[in-house]
Amino acid sequence: MIAEANDIKINKEKYEKAAYILKAVAHPTRLAIIQLLDIQDNLTVNEICETLNCEQSLISHHLINMKLRGILKSHKDGLNVYYSLKEHEITKLLSCIENCECNM
Amino acid sequence: MIAEANDIKINKEKYEKAAYILKAVAHPTRLAIIQLLDIQDNLTVNEICETLNCEQSLISHHLINMKLRGILKSHKDGLNVYYSLKEHEITKLLSCIENCECNM
DNA sequence: TCACTATATGAAAGTAGTATCATATATTTG
């Protein structure tokens, strides 16, 4: 067994947490939402739907799920609910993948 | 519609590719495999199984899938198949997520 | 060649994620 192998077992929980976040992001529409909210904070559900040309209910499911996982935050004002990234840091996932040659 | 919105539509293919890679990685065992191979190249299937305390066939499925997606590479020598990361760059995904506060 | 080991394969079962639709809730305006 290699040197740091034990660390890897111990880090099981770390990998579970990371996978939980990665799963929430590993979807084309979700990535588009993240990119969109990186460019501009506080977009309404409708604005996101229109921009991505996607049905309201589906976008709502995506948004709520990502909020649940701590990727997005939202606040309500009147009829509208405004969504933003909780951390712009998350967009680095995308650039990280773009820098990888693995998808060639 | 906001300024760069068209770019986001145009980048649809980019998001699909990125999601394809992210999906391959968004699993605790796969993350552990990646971390393991980051520490040490050229591990056999059995070494990985033993270290992660996981069944051979399951690990094999994971490895083959990640190889298919260009995340891993392998070469055979005798009975053994040695797997490595195709790009160590991919491990930055993990550190990127760790730096995010989203999973708190 | 036979037995042994390492890995891969493929089917089946189990589980999780995604899309769709109909409808509920909440807010605003007339």
Add this chain to the structure above:
DNA sequence: CAAATATATGATACTACTTTCATATAGTGA
């Protein structure tokens, strides 16, 4: 209060992913 609008919810169907198991393949050494 009724109508209109924005968003959320929940059930269902659909699709994709994961695990398990039995077995195949391929290489090694007696």
